Amino acid sequence: MSRNFKVGLFVTIAILFTTFSFYFWQIFKTPNLQADKQSSFALLIPEGATYKSVLDTLNKHDVINDHISFQFLAKFLKYPEKVKPGRYVIKPGTNNYAAIKKLVSGDQDAVKLTFNNIRLKEDLIKRIGSRFEFGEDQFRKALNDPAVCDKYGLDTLTIVSMFLPNTYDIYWTTGTEKFLDRMHSEYKKYWTDEKLAKAKEINLTPVQVSILASIVEEEQARKVDERPRVAGLYVNRLRAQMPLQADPTIKFALQDFAIKRILNGQLLIKSPYNTYMNTGLPPGPIRVADFNSLDAVLNYDKHDYIYMCAKADLSGYHAFATNYTDHLNNARLYQAELNRLKIMK
Numbered sequence: 001m002s003r004n005f006k007v008g009l010f011v012t013i014a015i016l017f018t019t020f021s022f023y024f025w026q027i028f029k030t031p032n033l034q035a036d037k038q039s040s041f042a043l044l045i046p047e048g049a050t051y052k053s054v055l056d057t058l059n060k061h062d063v064i065n066d067h068i069s070f071q072f073l074a075k076f077l078k079y080p081e082k083v084k085p086g087r088y089v090i091k092p093g094t095n096n097y098a099a100i101k102k103l104v105s106g107d108q109d110a111v112k113l114t115f116n117n118i119r120l121k122e123d124l125i126k127r128i129g130s131r132f133e134f135g136e137d138q139f140r141k142a143l144n145d146p147a148v149c150d151k152y153g154l155d156t157l158t159i160v161s162m163f164l165p166n167t168y169d170i171y172w173t174t175g176t177e178k179f180l181d182r183m184h185s186e187y188k189k190y191w192t193d194e195k196l197a198k199a200k201e202i203n204l205t206p207v208q209v210s211i212l213a214s215i216v217e218e219e220q221a222r223k224v225d226e227r228p229r230v231a232g233l234y235v236n237r238l239r240a241q242m243p244l245q246a247d248p249t250i251k252f253a254l255q256d257f258a259i260k261r262i263l264n265g266q267l268l269i270k271s272p273y274n275t276y277m278n279t280g281l282p283p284g285p286i287r288v289a290d291f292n293s294l295d296a297v298l299n300y301d302k303h304d305y306i307y308m309c310a311k312a313d314l315s316g317y318h319a320f321a322t323n324y325t326d327h328l329n330n331a332r333l334y335q336a337e338l339n340r341l342k343i344m345k
Contacts (some may be wrong), residue, residue: 031093035065043088051080087172116165118288134176157284161210162187165290198298211294214285222316227296233305244275252286312337318327
């Protein structure tokens with residue numbers, strides 16, 4: 001074998017090695033997923049999904065740029081046999097190796113769940129159920145199951161009190177039971193010994209605090225600073241065994257939250273949520289109360305007010321009174337302003 005042949009063979013091998021090395025480097029390291037996009041893509045892989053279904057989803061959303069290199073590396077890393085369910089966020093410019101390694105290892109990204117300003121249980125079901133694999137139907141079934149609710153010391157009307165509006169990191173594949181366990185764990189964290197003692201001083205259970213807090217929040221959603229005063233008024237009424245006469249409970253009973261002016265006929269609706277006709281608290285919260293409202297009840301303002309109505313200046317605050325005569329004067333001023341603005345219902 002001549003020296004020139006050896007040199008030529010070496011050069012050829014070096015070129016081939018360099019070429020294939022560069023090709024493999026491209027397969028591994030070149031940005032290939034969401035390459036031309038500005039935002040991330042959340043790949044949802046349900047339980048029982050196949051490699052083909054994963055590819056179909058990626059193709060449907062035009063996530064992969066070079067399909068050949070992606071599938072070559074996927075098979076090289078044996079991903080078709082290692083498909084794991086989960087939610088995987090693929091950032092713009094992700095290379096094949098980083099994406100496939102993430103999928104193979106099952107290193108899923110948590111859902112950042114935020115829920116607030118929720119009035120009805122059905123709203124809660126839709127807001128949460130749509131974010132996880134268990135879905136709305138399964139979540140609805142759980143929250144309407146007396147046995148499930150009883151596990152947490154609640155019933156189908158009070159179960160919403162267990163959900164504290166906040167932001168939580170939870171995996172998409174989390175099952176319904178584990179999700180509810182997590183919410184219950186957060187609920188118990190809130191109810192410290194100090195808060196339980198405060199509730200006991202008012203002669204209320206944690207659930208009753210949530211119910212009262214939901215009324216306070218509906219009564220005063222805009223001005224958080226007034227909630228402790230509103231809570232104090234309702235505590236005074238409860239202690240005096242007076243009906244709460246809370247207009248938001250009438251709206252809840254009627255399932256009409258657009259009402260701006262409660263009419264006398266509407267106060268006659270037969271419902272356990274009608275606090276004009278029934279004394280004490282209604283059987284469940286009329287919304288998912290937030291931390292401010294819960295704290296407002298536990299740290300209510302101590303005063304002698306037992307009447308209130310919206311201020312005539314329509315500032316969003318209330319005019320409070322210790323006697324019915326003053327309350328009637330406040331109410332007339334407010335009603336006169338509604339009449340002037342032609343707000344009749």
